[in-house]
Amino acid sequence: MQPESTLTKAEPSSGPLTKLPAEDDRALEKGLDNLQQEARVQSSWKSSITKALLPVAALVAVIYLWQMYVWIVRPRPDQLPGPADVFGTLGSLWQNGDAVETVLTSLQRGVVGFIIAVLIATPLGLVLAQSRVLRGAFGPLISGLQVLPSVAWVPAAVIWFGLSDATVYFVVLMGAIPSITNGLIAGVDHVPDQHRRVGHVLGASRWQLAIRIILPAALPSYVAGLKQGWAFSWRSLMAAEIIATGGTLGFGLGALLDQGRQFSSMATVISAILLILFIGIVVELLIFGPLERRLLRRRGLLVGGSQ
Amino acid sequence: MSSAQINIAGLSKRFSAGAPLVLDNVNLQVQQGEFVALLGASGCGKSTLLNLIAGLEEPTSGTIASPKAAFMFQDASLFPWLSAQANVELALQLRGASKSERRSEAARLLELVHLSDAAAKRPHELSGGMRQRVALARSLAQNRDILLMDEPFAALDAITRDLLHDELQRVWKETGRTIVFITHNVREAVRLGQRVLLMSSRPGRVVAEWPVGEQDPAVLTADITTELRKEIRRHAA
Numbered sequence: 174m175q176p177e178s179t180l181t182k183a184e185p186s187s188g189p190l191t192k193l194p195a196e197d198d199r200a201l202e203k204g205l206d207n208l209q210q211e212a213r214v215q216s217s218w219k220s221s222i223t224k225a226l227l228p229v230a231a232l233v234a235v236i237y238l239w240q241m242y243v244w245i246v247r248p249r250p251d252q253l254p255g256p257a258d259v260f261g262t263l264g265s266l267w268q269n270g271d272a273v274e275t276v277l278t279s280l281q282r283g284v285v286g287f288i289i290a291v292l293i294a295t296p297l298g299l300v301l302a303q304s305r306v307l308r309g310a311f312g313p314l315i316s317g318l319q320v321l322p323s324v325a326w327v328p329a330a331v332i333w334f335g336l337s338d339a340t341v342y343f344v345v346l347m348g349a350i351p352s353i354t355n356g357l358i359a360g361v362d363h364v365p366d367q368h369r370r371v372g373h374v375l376g377a378s379r380w381q382l383a384i385r386i387i388l389p390a391a392l393p394s395y396v397a398g399l400k401q402g403w404a405f406s407w408r409s410l411m412a413a414e415i416i417a418t419g420g421t422l423g424f425g426l427g428a429l430l431d432q433g434r435q436f437s438s439m440a441t442v443i444s445a446i447l448l449i450l451f452i453g454i455v456v457e458l459l460i461f462g463p464l465e466r467r468l469l470r471r472r473g474l475l476v477g478g479s480q
Numbered sequence: 481m482s483s484a485q486i487n488i489a490g491l492s493k494r495f496s497a498g499a500p501l502v503l504d505n506v507n508l509q510v511q512q513g514e515f516v517a518l519l520g521a522s523g524c525g526k527s528t529l530l531n532l533i534a535g536l537e538e539p540t541s542g543t544i545a546s547p548k549a550a551f552m553f554q555d556a557s558l559f560p561w562l563s564a565q566a567n568v569e570l571a572l573q574l575r576g577a578s579k580s581e582r583r584s585e586a587a588r589l590l591e592l593v594h595l596s597d598a599a600a601k602r603p604h605e606l607s608g609g610m611r612q613r614v615a616l617a618r619s620l621a622q623n624r625d626i627l628l629m630d631e632p633f634a635a636l637d638a639i640t641r642d643l644l645h646d647e648l649q650r651v652w653k654e655t656g657r658t659i660v661f662i663t664h665n666v667r668e669a670v671r672l673g674q675r676v677l678l679m680s681s682r683p684g685r686v687v688a689e690w691p692v693g694e695q696d697p698a699v700l701t702a703d704i705t706t707e708l709r710k711e712i713r714r715h716a717a
Contacts, residue, residue: 202594202643209607209640367557370536374551375574375622385570389561472560473604 254440262440263447271429276448279410279425282338283452286345287406291399294350298357298398299383308358315351315358323348323405324412336422341413348409349402356398360391393468400461407453426452484509485658486533486626491542492683493528502528504683506542512625515652515659517673519666519704521712525684526662530628533660549626550619554634556611558603564614565590565599571621589617592654593647609640613647620655629661633668645671666705670697676704680711687711 236256242248243255250258266272301308301315326347330340364387372386414427422428426449433441469475486509493503502525510516520526531537532544534551558567568586577585590599593613603611612632619627633641649672652659663669669676670692678688688707690700 198643198646199594201639205640205643206598206607206610209609210605367553367555368559371551371553371557371559372574373536374534374549375571375618376548377574381574385574386559389559392561471602473602474560 251437251439254443258440259443259447262438263444266429266441266444271424272444272448275424275426275429275445276452278423279414279427279449280452282341282423282425283345283403283407283410286342286410287349287403289342290346290349290353290402290406293346294353294398294402295357297350298354298395299361301354302358302361312358315354318347319351319355321347322412323409324416326409327413327416330413331417336417336419338422340417341410341422344409344413345406348405352405353395353398353402356401357391357395360394360398361387363394364390393465393472393474396461396465396468400457400465403456403461404453407449407456411449483511485512485514485547486510486660487543487545488533489543491529491532491539491544493525493532493537493540501683503532504685506684506686508677508686510658510660512658513656515661515672515674517669517676518660518662518679519669519676519708520662520664520679520684521681521708522664524679524681526679527630529679529684530630530660530662533626534628547626548624549628550622550624552612552615552619552627552629552632554631556603556608556615558611558614558618560603563600563602564595564606564610564617567603567614568618568621571618575622585621586617589620590614592620592651593617607640609636609644612636612644616644616648616651620651620657626658626660629659631662631664634663634665641668648672666701666708670701670704678704678707678711681715 240256243253254262263272301311323344326344327340330343334340334343368386368390369382372382377386410425411427411430414422414425415431418428418431426445430442430445430449433439433445466475488506488508491503491506491508492501494501506529518526518529528537530551532539533546534549536551558564559570562570565586568589569582572582572585587596587599590596593616595610595613595617598606598610598614603614606614615632633644636644645668648659651657661669661672663672673692676690676692677686678690679685680687690704692700
């Protein structure tokens with residue numbers, strides 16, 4: 174105990190010995206507040222443009238290498254067509270409406286399947302996260318299903334549901350539900366115990382604790398599960414569409430891919446792959462990427478560099 | 481002493497059947513509006529005692545009579561997905577305040593801890609001291625007569641801590657709360673408490689008590705420090 178520090182110490186009932194005027198204290202406090210807060214780093218226009226341009230530059234480089242390869246090695250066009258051929262095929266697919274039709278058919282199935290998966294997986298995850306018995310019983314099964322490639326369900330689904338939309342949706346659900354369920358369970362598991370204690374001290378009921386504290390705390394992990402669930406939906410959908418074609422099934426991207434193979438049209442195959450890739454990137458860039466970043470940034474969990 | 485607001489009699493706690501006693505026959509009365517500083521070395525069970533009063537743990541034996549209490553933790557424990565204002569509003573909501581009441585009351589409480597400017601900020605954007613002030617506003621929002629504080633300023637720098645001591649004293653005088661404040665810092669205990677209790681370690685017991693009155697705080701601090709050191713040296717063997 175240094176003497177100088179005890180001198181400035183205020184004694185509650187008799188008042189402080191050496192007390193600064195109140196305004197000085199407030200200025201001191203304000204100064205500390207301003208000094209100790211993290212300086213906000215505004216990402217500049219320049220850096221965000223650079224960030225957007227980098228993948229475009231990479232794309233241009235890939236197409237350039239592809240073209241050089243075609244010019245120099247001269248592969249058979251039915252083995253590897255050049256970029257111009259592929260873009261020509263894409264253009265004609267666009268003009269005759271096939272591109273739009275297949276993309277819309279697949280996207281609609283993917284979205285509907287994904288939404289159904291969310292509606293099933295969310296309550297399932299909540300129940301499993303709350304009940305230790307059910308968790309012990311079904312947890313390993315769900316984790317196992319997450320590893321099982323959902324394309325393995327296609328033969329079974331064809332036998333059960335024939336060549337109908339039900340087959341496609343079944344495979345999509347089997348792909349997406351385990352990921353979403355596991356994401357939610359992991360999120361609830363990792364809610365810090367301190368959050369629950371605070372909730373208890375604040376007088377939250379069981380229901381309020383679940384809705385106002387546990388769920389928001391588990392949200393980042395849930396969204397990560399949704400993102401993975403969408404990726405699995407999309408993959409499963411393509412697998413189902415390639416294998417199960419015809420019947421009452423509409424004409425999706427997977428079917429376009431299979432048609433390209435049957436007609437030995439490599440340009441169509443590559444076009445279909447590019448469309449599938451394009452949809453995946455667009456959904457990630459426009460929906461899940463921003464959603465996840467926003468969520469993490471609001472909680473201060475996003476490191477500066479990855480903004 | 482049935483007029484006491486917090487009445488603890490013969491309280492003992494062990495965490496499991498074979499485990500050693502953490503608290504041994506603790507008896508403690510706290511009067512309404514009193515500011516009690518509970519002092520002890522690390523691991524003396526003072527946090528356990530506070531958790532028991534708050535109902536976060538169950539006693540092994542003995543009784544605790546206490547109205548529901550607000551609680552302030554060592555880390556602010558704010559919810560990271562809510563702004564400062566929304567953190568305070570959540571406490572008001574859980575206590576059953578109406579929506580319009582929540583907004584104005586939260587604003588008033590943030591003004592009380594001089595944080596009106598930071599109402600819209602999220603916890604990660606605030607300094608440690610500011611977070612503790614939001615936590616203080618949140619515990620005041622609970623509108624409970626008792627405020628339990630578990631070393632709330634231990635992780636802060638000295639200047640911030642001094643300011644928060646002033647702020648807490650002011651809030652205490654303005655609101656008339658009963659406060660039980662845990663610390664391992666003798667100066668802090670003498671600075672804040674009307675009464676300083678010393679707890680022994682392993683098992684935890686209340687072994688000494690000093691009223692903080694008109695005497696020189698430096699002398700009292702030295703006295704208490706001597707006792708605390710004596711108590712800690714007991715464990716050298």
